[in-house]
Ligand SMILES: *[C@@H]1O[C@H](CO)[C@@H](O)[C@H](O)[C@H]1NC(C)=O
């Protein structure tokens with residue numbers, strides 16, 4: 001493409017938007033660099049937020065938030081306050097949604113539905129409204145899919161977003177298995193169309209000389225489900241862009257954002273430590289955030305932000321090597337979501353020799369380090385050379401935001417400059433035997449804040465000492481406030497609300513504690529997950545019972561407004577209604593609660609829709625024992641399926657081979673191949689054209 005100036009590019013893009021194509025996944029290289037600096041430096045002493053982020057926040061707190069507070073809690077009298085006394089002193093609130101694949105996206109959606117004032121039953125319950133008074137929203141991995149879907153689809157309500165609205169929203173289409181949407185025969189025509197279009201996207205990107213990796217097909221698969229434009233009817237059509245060419249930096253151009261409806265979004269990704277075995281990512285490895293405006297890290301070891309529009313540009317000491325060779329269009333929304341959910345490296349590093357050989361057999365080559373991370377051309381080369389781990393590198397090796405165990409994206413919310421008062425942690429991590437969270441994410445962020453980030457971030461409030469203590473106090477199984485009783489004014493830490501994924505109150509079988517690698521859900525299953533999560537989010541708990549707490553929605557209002565009290569002079573007393581709430585819902589380290597107060601819960605997952613499986617699904621389940629052998633088995637199957645598309649170009653020759661050798665096509669299905677020891681004597685035909693592209 002000619003190096004047109006940006007405004008002209010934008011015009012061209014919008015004029016031809018309806019003729020989008022999967023190859024729009026390719027970034028534009030050789031773009032004229034702007035004269036303004038592309039990178040800005042931040043430090044503990046000079047922690048400046050992006051000016052456009054500040055402008056968005058300020059406009060919302062002036063013209064949107066006061067009326068939304070009024071709409072949510074009225075004049076405040078129902079919870080014992082006078083809202084008008086808090087005018088100009090309203091708390092700054094954020095919501096962080098954890099990773100955990102489709103489970104996390106659906107858990108986050110269920111919580112969102114329960115706090116969204118646009119949902120009549122949430123509004124009636126009294127929880128609907130928290131979303132509207134929030135200033136920030138963060139997602140990571142599966143939580144970033146929900147985030148991207150919400151913002152790239154113009155901030156619809158949950159039910160339209162997830163199930164489609166029969167008009168411009170196609171829904172998440174979770175009934176179509178992510179890597180093999182038309183069933184497990186990868187040589188089926190529709191699957192082949194799907195792989196062809198994914199290959200076209202990735203070839204187009206690889207053609208620009210920017211390195212691709214497993215994250216790229218993964219990003220494209222995610223796009224089909226979470227981005228605008230794909231529906232049941234056009235899923236296999238090559239005439240639709242399937243999310244290619246939808247950019248994270250274009251979120252501000254959506255009409256909902258322009259009208260200041262949503263909170264300000266942030267997505268988190270980690271970085272692979274240099275040359276290390278990344279089954280374990282240490283806390284000192286760089287953590288990045290991606291906003292609609294910037295990409296970078298507040299970690300003192302780096303402290304730099306790049307203008308997101310120019311992500312993909314390789315900069316040295318903040319300067320482009322060639323002022324006519326900047327890159328735009330790298331910030332594909334699918335790639336941002338794929339980066340935040342890029343966990344292959346961790347699984348590949350923990351593979352056994354047999355798994356590795358099986359993968360090498362499928363791929364026709366060994367996986368190298370660059371293949372299994374999200375490759376971002378390094379815009380920070382040469383910066384912070386004493387402390388920044390990738391200061392010497394051409395590429396940043398980005399990985400899943402949860403791999404350092406901070407599976408809830410809380411870090412950005414504790415940044416001092418953001419000044420958050422009330423932070424909601426929406427956690428559906430897979431920590432315990434039955435796939436429930438045990439607050440490892442909170443413990444890890446707390447530890448990172450008190451060490452690496454102690455000069456740049458607010459501290460975490462007091463929490464139980466370890467996962468065992470979270471479990472024994474039951475604070476990982478019901479809504480809990482942390483940090484209710486600061487010793488200073490202004491408080492030394494924000495108030496944190498923990499909303500962990502937990503079984504239904506009434507002892508009925510849970511449907512929301514599914515495996516992270518479950519990549520297909522029947523619509524009925526999703527409906528039940530959303531309803532169970534909704535019920536829990538509006539239900540609170542009543543100690544020693546299996547019932548919901550009718551006061552909880554007002555208690556949530558008490559928590560949300562609480563920090564306003566410290567902004568008045570003198571400090572406003574906590575109301576007696578809210579004090580009662582806090583006695584029940586706050587974690588008091590001197591008087592910890594007990595998990596025995598949460599009786600009668602059923603922790604064991606039960607498939608709510610066993611008959612809803614398609615034939616392909618039940619085929620898969622029959623083979624599942626063999627495929628999902630060990631703990632890592634699920635990941636092997638997933639990765640194998642993701643790279644299944646690599647076999648696409650081998651289709652014809654494989655067919656010929658099958659005919660000659662009397663083998664059925666299904667014998668070369670990767671899902672089955674992977675469950676056996678690879679047969680070293682069986683070699684795929686050489687397909688040089690497939691190798692030209694760097695995967
Ligand atoms: C700079 O990039 C342009 C393409 O935009 C290329 O034609 C030119 O050769 C490059 N200059 C250098 C010094 O690499």
Ligand SMILES: *[C@@H]1O[C@H](CO)[C@@H](O)[C@H](O)[C@H]1NC(C)=O
Nearest residue numbers: 040041042043046047048049
């Ligand atoms: C602080 O950082 C901003 C950019 O992030 C920069 O414009 C400003 O000059 C810096 N201020 C100081 C005192 O270094």
Ligand SMILES: *[C@@H]1O[C@H](CO)[C@@H](O)[C@H](O)[C@H]1NC(C)=O
Nearest residue numbers: 151152153154168228229254
């Ligand atoms: C989604 O795509 C349709 C056309 O396919 C377009 O009219 C609409 O504006 C898009 N929505 C967003 C949020 O980009």
Ligand SMILES: *[C@@H]1O[C@H](CO)[C@@H](O)[C@H](O)[C@H]1NC(C)=O
Nearest residue numbers: 023200201202203204205207
């Ligand atoms: C890649 O580049 C080559 C040569 O410039 C071109 O022939 C081919 O069509 C391109 N492929 C894609 C998918 O853009």
Ligand SMILES: *[C@@H]1O[C@H](CO)[C@@H](O)[C@H](O)[C@H]1NC(C)=O
Nearest residue numbers: 034036052293294307308309
């Ligand atoms: C990124 O650069 C473009 C071109 O200079 C500018 O218009 C835009 O405001 C910049 N974005 C940010 C977040 O600074």
Ligand SMILES: *[C@@H]1O[C@H](CO)[C@@H](O)[C@H](O)[C@H]1NC(C)=O
Nearest residue numbers: 277278279348349350351352
């Ligand atoms: C990485 O470490 C894990 C656990 O320590 C070990 O099982 C695995 O073999 C290691 N992988 C590599 C590639 O060294």
Ligand SMILES: *[C@@H]1O[C@H](CO)[C@@H](O)[C@H](O)[C@H]1NC(C)=O
Nearest residue numbers: 357360361363364365366367
């Ligand atoms: C993978 O690596 C092993 C050992 O390093 C080597 O023996 C094998 O030939 C490689 N496989 C491929 C497909 O390159």
Ligand SMILES: *[C@@H]1O[C@H](CO)[C@@H](O)[C@H](O)[C@H]1NC(C)=O
Nearest residue numbers: 282284285286301387388389
């Ligand atoms: C992280 O800490 C380890 C030791 O604990 C050290 O070897 C490593 O260099 C550190 N990495 C960074 C990026 O600071």
Ligand SMILES: *[C@@H]1O[C@H](CO)[C@@H](O)[C@H](O)[C@H]1NC(C)=O
Nearest residue numbers: 430431432438440467468471
């Ligand atoms: C908590 O979760 C972590 C994994 O995130 C696990 O290693 C640990 O054993 C769990 N501990 C308890 C007490 O559940």
Ligand SMILES: *[C@@H]1O[C@H](CO)[C@@H](O)[C@H](O)[C@H]1NC(C)=O
Nearest residue numbers: 448449450451452453454455
């Ligand atoms: C911050 O943490 C570091 C350890 O990472 C420690 O050496 C330092 O004393 C801490 N600073 C403060 C103010 O607590």
Ligand SMILES: *[C@@H]1O[C@H](CO)[C@@H](O)[C@H](O)[C@H]1NC(C)=O
Nearest residue numbers: 504508527528529531532535
């Ligand atoms: C949610 O709660 C409502 C009202 O208590 C109840 O009728 C419904 O069955 C619950 N849904 C699920 C899936 O548990």
Ligand SMILES: *[C@@H]1O[C@H](CO)[C@@H](O)[C@H](O)[C@H]1NC(C)=O
Nearest residue numbers: 542543544545594596597598
């Ligand atoms: C719950 O029951 C336990 C033991 O039966 C009792 O000690 C505790 O006080 C009860 N909690 C509440 C809040 O009633």
